Amino acid sequence: MSYLALVTNNFDEVSHFYETSLGFPIVEQWDREHGRGHRFDIGGMRLEILDNARERHPLWVFYPSERFQIVVEVSDIEAAHERIAVSAPKPEATSWGATLFQVRDPDGVPVTFLQWNEGGAA
Incomplete structure:
Protein backbone atom coordinates (compact mmCIF):
# COMPACT_ATOMS: atom_id res chain seq x y z
CA MET A 1 0.00 0.00 0.00
CA SER A 2 1.36 3.41 -0.91
CA TYR A 3 -0.84 5.68 1.16
CA LEU A 4 -4.25 6.23 2.69
CA ALA A 5 -6.37 9.18 1.49
CA LEU A 6 -9.05 10.80 3.62
CA VAL A 7 -11.51 13.33 2.22
CA THR A 8 -12.76 15.92 4.70
CA ASN A 9 -15.10 18.88 4.88
CA ASN A 10 -12.91 20.22 7.73
CA PHE A 11 -9.58 20.46 5.92
CA ASP A 12 -7.84 23.10 8.04
CA GLU A 13 -8.86 21.51 11.34
CA VAL A 14 -8.00 17.95 10.27
CA SER A 15 -4.64 18.99 8.75
CA HIS A 16 -3.76 20.94 11.89
CA PHE A 17 -4.59 17.87 14.01
CA TYR A 18 -2.23 15.55 12.11
CA GLU A 19 0.57 18.12 11.76
CA THR A 20 0.48 20.02 15.04
CA SER A 21 -1.40 17.83 17.52
CA LEU A 22 0.11 14.50 16.46
CA GLY A 23 3.39 15.86 15.09
CA PHE A 24 3.38 14.17 11.68
CA PRO A 25 5.42 16.10 9.08
CA ILE A 26 3.88 17.27 5.81
CA VAL A 27 5.93 15.76 2.98
CA GLU A 28 3.87 17.16 0.12
CA GLN A 29 1.15 19.78 -0.26
CA TRP A 30 -0.81 21.47 -3.01
CA ASP A 31 -3.36 24.25 -3.28
CA ARG A 32 -5.13 24.62 -6.60
CA GLU A 33 -8.50 25.84 -7.76
CA HIS A 34 -9.91 22.31 -7.88
CA GLY A 35 -7.84 20.57 -5.25
CA ARG A 36 -6.07 21.13 -1.99
CA GLY A 37 -4.27 18.54 0.05
CA HIS A 38 -1.53 17.61 2.46
CA ARG A 39 0.39 14.36 2.50
CA PHE A 40 1.86 13.37 5.87
CA ASP A 41 4.50 10.85 6.85
CA ILE A 42 2.95 8.85 9.68
CA GLY A 43 5.93 6.66 10.45
CA GLY A 44 6.73 5.15 7.06
CA MET A 45 3.20 5.23 5.65
CA ARG A 46 1.69 8.26 3.95
CA LEU A 47 -1.64 9.81 4.91
CA GLU A 48 -3.23 12.18 2.43
CA ILE A 49 -5.87 14.68 3.56
CA LEU A 50 -8.02 16.12 0.75
CA ASP A 51 -10.21 19.22 0.96
CA ASN A 52 -13.65 18.09 -0.21
CA ALA A 53 -14.77 21.72 -0.72
CA ARG A 54 -12.11 22.15 -3.42
CA GLU A 55 -12.91 18.97 -5.34
CA ARG A 56 -14.45 19.44 -8.79
CA HIS A 57 -17.05 16.81 -7.79
CA PRO A 58 -17.31 16.85 -3.97
CA LEU A 59 -17.94 13.50 -2.34
CA TRP A 60 -20.63 12.66 0.15
CA VAL A 61 -18.62 12.59 3.37
CA PHE A 62 -20.21 10.88 6.34
CA TYR A 63 -19.17 10.22 9.92
CA PRO A 64 -16.65 7.36 9.91
CA SER A 65 -17.75 4.00 11.21
CA GLU A 66 -15.63 1.69 13.30
CA ARG A 67 -14.78 -0.32 10.18
CA PHE A 68 -11.33 1.20 9.89
CA GLN A 69 -8.76 3.03 11.93
Missing part, protein backbone atom coordinates in the same frame (compact mmCIF):
# COMPACT_ATOMS: atom_id res chain seq x y z
CA ILE A 70 -5.31 4.44 11.36
CA VAL A 71 -2.73 2.42 13.30
CA VAL A 72 0.69 3.91 13.97
CA GLU A 73 3.22 1.38 15.26
CA VAL A 74 5.78 2.92 17.60
CA SER A 75 8.81 1.55 19.44
CA ASP A 76 8.10 3.56 22.62
CA ILE A 77 4.40 3.98 23.46
CA GLU A 78 5.10 6.21 26.48
CA ALA A 79 7.20 8.60 24.38
CA ALA A 80 4.49 8.69 21.70
CA HIS A 81 1.88 9.45 24.35
CA GLU A 82 4.01 12.29 25.76
CA ARG A 83 4.80 13.71 22.30
CA ILE A 84 1.26 14.29 21.07
CA ALA A 85 -0.43 17.58 21.89
CA VAL A 86 -3.96 16.29 22.47
CA SER A 87 -5.57 14.65 25.46
CA ALA A 88 -5.31 10.89 25.18
CA PRO A 89 -6.08 8.00 27.51
CA LYS A 90 -3.10 6.32 29.15
CA PRO A 91 -1.59 3.45 27.16
CA GLU A 92 -3.06 0.08 28.13
CA ALA A 93 -1.74 -3.44 27.65
CA THR A 94 -3.90 -5.81 25.62
CA SER A 95 -4.35 -9.55 26.03
CA TRP A 96 -2.85 -10.10 22.56
CA GLY A 97 0.64 -8.71 23.14
CA ALA A 98 0.50 -4.97 22.54
CA THR A 99 0.19 -1.72 24.46
CA LEU A 100 -1.88 1.02 22.85
CA PHE A 101 -3.92 4.18 23.14
CA GLN A 102 -6.36 5.79 20.75
CA VAL A 103 -7.40 9.33 19.83
CA ARG A 104 -9.84 10.56 17.20
CA ASP A 105 -9.21 13.18 14.56
CA PRO A 106 -11.68 16.09 14.18
CA ASP A 107 -13.78 14.00 11.77
CA GLY A 108 -13.95 11.11 14.26
CA VAL A 109 -11.44 8.81 12.53
CA PRO A 110 -9.76 6.59 15.17
CA VAL A 111 -5.96 6.90 15.31
CA THR A 112 -4.37 4.13 17.37
CA PHE A 113 -0.77 4.25 18.56
CA LEU A 114 0.49 0.71 19.17
CA GLN A 115 3.67 -0.83 20.55
CA TRP A 116 4.17 -4.57 20.24
CA ASN A 117 5.32 -6.07 23.52
CA GLU A 118 7.99 -8.73 23.71
CA GLY A 119 6.44 -11.92 22.36
CA GLY A 120 3.59 -10.00 20.68
CA ALA A 121 2.83 -10.10 16.96
CA ALA A 122 4.97 -8.01 14.65
Whole structure:
Protein backbone atom coordinates (compact mmCIF):
# COMPACT_ATOMS: atom_id res chain seq x y z
CA MET A 1 0.00 0.00 0.00
CA SER A 2 1.36 3.41 -0.91
CA TYR A 3 -0.84 5.68 1.16
CA LEU A 4 -4.25 6.23 2.69
CA ALA A 5 -6.37 9.18 1.49
CA LEU A 6 -9.05 10.80 3.62
CA VAL A 7 -11.51 13.33 2.22
CA THR A 8 -12.76 15.92 4.70
CA ASN A 9 -15.10 18.88 4.88
CA ASN A 10 -12.91 20.22 7.73
CA PHE A 11 -9.58 20.46 5.92
CA ASP A 12 -7.84 23.10 8.04
CA GLU A 13 -8.86 21.51 11.34
CA VAL A 14 -8.00 17.95 10.27
CA SER A 15 -4.64 18.99 8.75
CA HIS A 16 -3.76 20.94 11.89
CA PHE A 17 -4.59 17.87 14.01
CA TYR A 18 -2.23 15.55 12.11
CA GLU A 19 0.57 18.12 11.76
CA THR A 20 0.48 20.02 15.04
CA SER A 21 -1.40 17.83 17.52
CA LEU A 22 0.11 14.50 16.46
CA GLY A 23 3.39 15.86 15.09
CA PHE A 24 3.38 14.17 11.68
CA PRO A 25 5.42 16.10 9.08
CA ILE A 26 3.88 17.27 5.81
CA VAL A 27 5.93 15.76 2.98
CA GLU A 28 3.87 17.16 0.12
CA GLN A 29 1.15 19.78 -0.26
CA TRP A 30 -0.81 21.47 -3.01
CA ASP A 31 -3.36 24.25 -3.28
CA ARG A 32 -5.13 24.62 -6.60
CA GLU A 33 -8.50 25.84 -7.76
CA HIS A 34 -9.91 22.31 -7.88
CA GLY A 35 -7.84 20.57 -5.25
CA ARG A 36 -6.07 21.13 -1.99
CA GLY A 37 -4.27 18.54 0.05
CA HIS A 38 -1.53 17.61 2.46
CA ARG A 39 0.39 14.36 2.50
CA PHE A 40 1.86 13.37 5.87
CA ASP A 41 4.50 10.85 6.85
CA ILE A 42 2.95 8.85 9.68
CA GLY A 43 5.93 6.66 10.45
CA GLY A 44 6.73 5.15 7.06
CA MET A 45 3.20 5.23 5.65
CA ARG A 46 1.69 8.26 3.95
CA LEU A 47 -1.64 9.81 4.91
CA GLU A 48 -3.23 12.18 2.43
CA ILE A 49 -5.87 14.68 3.56
CA LEU A 50 -8.02 16.12 0.75
CA ASP A 51 -10.21 19.22 0.96
CA ASN A 52 -13.65 18.09 -0.21
CA ALA A 53 -14.77 21.72 -0.72
CA ARG A 54 -12.11 22.15 -3.42
CA GLU A 55 -12.91 18.97 -5.34
CA ARG A 56 -14.45 19.44 -8.79
CA HIS A 57 -17.05 16.81 -7.79
CA PRO A 58 -17.31 16.85 -3.97
CA LEU A 59 -17.94 13.50 -2.34
CA TRP A 60 -20.63 12.66 0.15
CA VAL A 61 -18.62 12.59 3.37
CA PHE A 62 -20.21 10.88 6.34
CA TYR A 63 -19.17 10.22 9.92
CA PRO A 64 -16.65 7.36 9.91
CA SER A 65 -17.75 4.00 11.21
CA GLU A 66 -15.63 1.69 13.30
CA ARG A 67 -14.78 -0.32 10.18
CA PHE A 68 -11.33 1.20 9.89
CA GLN A 69 -8.76 3.03 11.93
CA ILE A 70 -5.31 4.44 11.36
CA VAL A 71 -2.73 2.42 13.30
CA VAL A 72 0.69 3.91 13.97
CA GLU A 73 3.22 1.38 15.26
CA VAL A 74 5.78 2.92 17.60
CA SER A 75 8.81 1.55 19.44
CA ASP A 76 8.10 3.56 22.62
CA ILE A 77 4.40 3.98 23.46
CA GLU A 78 5.10 6.21 26.48
CA ALA A 79 7.20 8.60 24.38
CA ALA A 80 4.49 8.69 21.70
CA HIS A 81 1.88 9.45 24.35
CA GLU A 82 4.01 12.29 25.76
CA ARG A 83 4.80 13.71 22.30
CA ILE A 84 1.26 14.29 21.07
CA ALA A 85 -0.43 17.58 21.89
CA VAL A 86 -3.96 16.29 22.47
CA SER A 87 -5.57 14.65 25.46
CA ALA A 88 -5.31 10.89 25.18
CA PRO A 89 -6.08 8.00 27.51
CA LYS A 90 -3.10 6.32 29.15
CA PRO A 91 -1.59 3.45 27.16
CA GLU A 92 -3.06 0.08 28.13
CA ALA A 93 -1.74 -3.44 27.65
CA THR A 94 -3.90 -5.81 25.62
CA SER A 95 -4.35 -9.55 26.03
CA TRP A 96 -2.85 -10.10 22.56
CA GLY A 97 0.64 -8.71 23.14
CA ALA A 98 0.50 -4.97 22.54
CA THR A 99 0.19 -1.72 24.46
CA LEU A 100 -1.88 1.02 22.85
CA PHE A 101 -3.92 4.18 23.14
CA GLN A 102 -6.36 5.79 20.75
CA VAL A 103 -7.40 9.33 19.83
CA ARG A 104 -9.84 10.56 17.20
CA ASP A 105 -9.21 13.18 14.56
CA PRO A 106 -11.68 16.09 14.18
CA ASP A 107 -13.78 14.00 11.77
CA GLY A 108 -13.95 11.11 14.26
CA VAL A 109 -11.44 8.81 12.53
CA PRO A 110 -9.76 6.59 15.17
CA VAL A 111 -5.96 6.90 15.31
CA THR A 112 -4.37 4.13 17.37
CA PHE A 113 -0.77 4.25 18.56
CA LEU A 114 0.49 0.71 19.17
CA GLN A 115 3.67 -0.83 20.55
CA TRP A 116 4.17 -4.57 20.24
CA ASN A 117 5.32 -6.07 23.52
CA GLU A 118 7.99 -8.73 23.71
CA GLY A 119 6.44 -11.92 22.36
CA GLY A 120 3.59 -10.00 20.68
CA ALA A 121 2.83 -10.10 16.96
CA ALA A 122 4.97 -8.01 14.65
